[in-house]
Amino acid sequence: MSKFWSAAIRDLTPYVPGEQPKVTNLIKLNTNENPFPPSPAVEHALHHYDTARLTLYPDPDSTELKEALANYYGVERAQVFVGNGSDEVLAHAFMAFFRQEKPLLMPSITYSFYDVYCNLYQIDYQHIPLEDDFSVALTNYTTENGGIIFANPNAPTGRSLSLDEIEALLQRNTESVVIVDEAYVDFGAQSAVALVDKYPNVLVIQTFSKSRSLAGMRVGFAIGHTELIDGLERVKNSFNSYPLDALAQKTAVAALQDQSYFEQSVAQIITTRQWTTEQLSELGFKVIPSATNFVFAEHRFIEGAELMGYLRTNNILVRHFSRPEIDNFLRITIGTQEQMEALVACLKQHPDLG
Amino acid sequence: MSKFWSAAIRDLTPYVPGEQPKVTNLIKLNTNENPFPPSPAVEHALHHYDTARLTLYPDPDSTELKEALANYYGVERAQVFVGNGSDEVLAHAFMAFFRQEKPLLMPSITYSFYDVYCNLYQIDYQHIPLEDDFSVALTNYTTENGGIIFANPNAPTGRSLSLDEIEALLQRNTESVVIVDEAYVDFGAQSAVALVDKYPNVLVIQTFSKSRSLAGMRVGFAIGHTELIDGLERVKNSFNSYPLDALAQKTAVAALQDQSYFEQSVAQIITTRQWTTEQLSELGFKVIPSATNFVFAEHRFIEGAELMGYLRTNNILVRHFSRPEIDNFLRITIGTQEQMEALVACLKQHPDLG
Numbered sequence: 029m030s031k032f033w034s035a036a037i038r039d040l041t042p043y044v045p046g047e048q049p050k051v052t053n054l055i056k057l058n059t060n061e062n063p064f065p066p067s068p069a070v071e072h073a074l075h076h077y078d079t080a081r082l083t084l085y086p087d088p089d090s091t092e093l094k095e096a097l098a099n100y101y102g103v104e105r106a107q108v109f110v111g112n113g114s115d116e117v118l119a120h121a122f123m124a125f126f127r128q129e130k131p132l133l134m135p136s137i138t139y140s141f142y143d144v145y146c147n148l149y150q151i152d153y154q155h156i157p158l159e160d161d162f163s164v165a166l167t168n169y170t171t172e173n174g175g176i177i178f179a180n181p182n183a184p185t186g187r188s189l190s191l192d193e194i195e196a197l198l199q200r201n202t203e204s205v206v207i208v209d210e211a212y213v214d215f216g217a218q219s220a221v222a223l224v225d226k227y228p229n230v231l232v233i234q235t236f237s238k239s240r241s242l243a244g245m246r247v248g249f250a251i252g253h254t255e256l257i258d259g260l261e262r263v264k265n266s267f268n269s270y271p272l273d274a275l276a277q278k279t280a281v282a283a284l285q286d287q288s289y290f291e292q293s294v295a296q297i298i299t300t301r302q303w304t305t306e307q308l309s310e311l312g313f314k315v316i317p318s319a320t321n322f323v324f325a326e327h328r329f330i331e332g333a334e335l336m337g338y339l340r341t342n343n344i345l346v347r348h349f350s351r352p353e354i355d356n357f358l359r360i361t362i363g364t365q366e367q368m369e370a371l372v373a374c375l376k377q378h379p380d381l382g
Numbered sequence: 383m384s385k386f387w388s389a390a391i392r393d394l395t396p397y398v399p400g401e402q403p404k405v406t407n408l409i410k411l412n413t414n415e416n417p418f419p420p421s422p423a424v425e426h427a428l429h430h431y432d433t434a435r436l437t438l439y440p441d442p443d444s445t446e447l448k449e450a451l452a453n454y455y456g457v458e459r460a461q462v463f464v465g466n467g468s469d470e471v472l473a474h475a476f477m478a479f480f481r482q483e484k485p486l487l488m489p490s491i492t493y494s495f496y497d498v499y500c501n502l503y504q505i506d507y508q509h510i511p512l513e514d515d516f517s518v519a520l521t522n523y524t525t526e527n528g529g530i531i532f533a534n535p536n537a538p539t540g541r542s543l544s545l546d547e548i549e550a551l552l553q554r555n556t557e558s559v560v561i562v563d564e565a566y567v568d569f570g571a572q573s574a575v576a577l578v579d580k581y582p583n584v585l586v587i588q589t590f591s592k593s594r595s596l597a598g599m600r601v602g603f604a605i606g607h608t609e610l611i612d613g614l615e616r617v618k619n620s621f622n623s624y625p626l627d628a629l630a631q632k633t634a635v636a637a638l639q640d641q642s643y644f645e646q647s648v649a650q651i652i653t654t655r656q657w658t659t660e661q662l663s664e665l666g667f668k669v670i671p672s673a674t675n676f677v678f679a680e681h682r683f684i685e686g687a688e689l690m691g692y693l694r695t696n697n698i699l700v701r702h703f704s705r706p707e708i709d710n711f712l713r714i715t716i717g718t719q720e721q722m723e724a725l726v727a728c729l730k731q732h733p734d735l736g
Contacts, residue, residue: 074629
C-alpha cells in the first residue's frame with residue numbers, strides 16, 4: 029500500500045497465472061499450453077526475418093493479420109480486432125462494453141480473470157451458478173444486465189455449449205453485449221463466429237495461445253459487428269497504438285496459414301484426451317466431459333490438493349484451484365501421448381492407487 | 383457510435399500515430415525511428431531462437447529483462463517495471479497514480495497521448511504553458527495537483543531540462559507522483575534515474591523504440607521506488623499477465639547488452655543532428671535546440687503545412703501538427719547522414735529557397 033496509489037488500485041486483487049517454472053525437467057500440464065511446437069512455417073518466418081525492419085514501428089492496425097483472419101473466418105476485415113493476447117482483448121472489451129449501470133452476468137465458475145477486470149474497471153457483476161454437472165445453463169441468464177460473458181468451452185470445467193443454446197440466448201438478450209470467450213473452441217466446440225452477421229451484440233474472442241501453439245507470442249483476436257469492433261479500436265487507440273509487435277503479427281499469420289499442421293495437432297490432442305479420460309476413469313477419477321485441451325477431474329477418495337502435491341513431487345505440474353466448489357478437482361492439460369502415459373504411470377504408483 | 387458502448391467510450395478522442403506507409407521507397411523522417419538497425423546481437427538472438435519454445439507462455443515477470451535493466455541502471459530488480467512499449471507503461475501509470483481528486487499537471491505542448499490517457503481514465507488535468515522559447519519551466523508547476531508528468535527531452539520540441547531543475551521540482555512537490563518520460567533521453571539529456579533512490583515519488587519511463595532501434599518489438603520500462611513499481615504491477619496483473627512476448631524479452635536483453643553498438647549509433651545520430659541543424663539554419667529555418675533524435679523547426683517565411691506537402695511530394699515524410707501554437711513547425715527525425723543530405727538537397731530545390 030502506498031499513499032501515491034490511486035484509490036481504486038488499493039482494492040485490486042490481481043490475477044495469478046499458473047506457474048511458469050524456470051527448470052526444464054518437468055512435465056508441464058498446468059497452463060493448458062499446446063504440447064506441440066508451432067507450425068514449421070513459424071520457424072521459417074522467424075529465422076528469415078529481416079531484423080533491420082525492427083527499428084521501424086510495426087503496422088499499428090495489424091492489417092495483414094486482420095486480413096488473414098477475415099479470410100479464414102469468412103468475415104470482413106472491419107469485423108476483426110486483434111490484441112496482445114486474448115487477455116488484452118478481454119480487458120479492452122470490458123472497458124468498451126461492460127461499464128454499464130446494470131450488472132454483468134457470468135458463470136460462477138469460469139475464467140477467473142473476468143472478476144479481476146470487473147474490479148479494475150469498477151464493473152458490478154453477478155455470478156450465475158453452474159448446474160450440478162458443471163454445465164452453463166444459459167436459460168438462467170434472464171435478469172436485466174449490462175452484458176453477459178461466458179467461456180465456450182468453459183474453463184476450468186472443459187464443458188461446452190451448443191450453437192443453438194447460444195443463439196437462443198442471443199434471441200432473448202438483445203440490449204447488451206454478449207461475449208463468447210472461445211480460447212479452447214478448436215478442440216471440440218462450435219464457434220459463435222457463425223452468429224456474428226445475424227446478431228450485432230455478440231463478440232467472439234479467440235487466441236493463438238492454445239490450438240496454434242503460440243502462447244509465447246501473445247496474440248488474441250475478436251470477431252463481431254463493426255460497431256463492436258469500432259468500440260474496441262477506440263479503447264485500443266486510447267491505450268496503445270501498437271499492441272502487436274512486428275514478430276507477433278508475422279508469426280500469427282504464418283501459423284494461421286498452415287491449416288494441415290493445425291488440423292493434425294488438434295486431432296492428436298483430441299485422441300490423447302480420449303485416452304487420458306479413459307485411463308483416469310479406470311483409476312477412479314470422475315472426469316468432466318471435455319471439449320478443450322485439458323480435463324477437469326476429481327478422484328473418488330483422494331483429495332485434489334494432495335494429488336497435486338504428489339504429482340509435483342514427481343515433477344509433474346497440474347493446476348489446482350483452492351475455491352471450495354472445485355477444490356477437489358485437478359485441471360490437467362493434455363500433453364503429448366508420452367507425457368500423459370507418464371502421468372498415468374505416476375498416478376498408478378500413488379500408495380492409495382497401486 | 384453504438385448503443386452497446388460504455389458511456390465513457392463515446393467521448394474518447396483516440397491518439398493518431400504518425401503514418402506507417404506500406405510503400406518502401408520513402409525517406410521516413412516522421413515517427414522518430416532510429417535509422418540504424420538493431421544491434422547484430424538482436425539478429426543473432428532471433429535467428430537462433432528455438433521456435434518450439436513459443437508454444438509456452440513467456441515469463442510473466444520478464445525476469446531476465448528486468449535483471450538486465452537493473453544491472454544497467456544500477457538499481458534493484460524490484461525497482462523496474464516493463465511493458466508492451468512505453469505507451470502501455472504510461473497507460474498503467476496514469477491508472478495507478480493519476481486518478482486523484484486534484485488535477486494532473488503537464489506542459490501545454492508535449493506528447494499528445496497524455497491527454498488521451500486522461501480522457502480514457504477520466505482524469506482531470508491542467509496544461510501549464512511553455513515559455514516563449516518552448517522550454518518547460520518546472521518552477522511554474524506550483525498548484526495543488528494529483529500528479530505531474532512531463533517529457534525530458536520534451537516532444538515535439540526537443541528541448542531538455544537539467545537534472546537540477548527536476549530535483550528542485552521534486553523538493554517542492556512531495557505529495558504526488560512525478561513522471562519523467564525519457565523516451566529520447568539517450569540522445570543528449572540527463573536521466574532522472576539518478577534521483578529515484580532519493581525521491582520516492584519520481585517514476586522514470588524509457589523505451590527501446592528510439593536509441594535501441596527496437597520500435598518494432600514494443601518494449602518500454604519504468605524505474606522508481608518499489609512502492610510505485612508495486613502499484614504498476616497491480617494494474618498490469620489486473621490487465622494482462624503476459625504483456626511482453628518471449629521474443630520481445632529476448633531481443634530487448636540482446637540490445638541492452640551491446641553497449642558499444644548503442645554508443646556508436648547514438649553518437650552518429652548526434653553528429654548528424656548537428657549537421658542538419660546547421661544546414662536548416664542556413665536555409666532560413668529557426669531550429670529549436672534538440673537533445674533528441676529529431677529537430678523541431680520552422681521556416682522564416684514558408685508555412686509548415688506547405689513544406690510538409692512539398693517534401694511528401696518528393697517522397698520525404700516529416701511530421702506536422704495542426705494545433706495553432708506549433709502549426710508552422712515541422713518535426714524532422716534525424717535519419718542517416720545520407721537521408722538528411724537528401725532532405726537538405728530537396729529543400730534547396732524548393733522554388734522559394736533555391
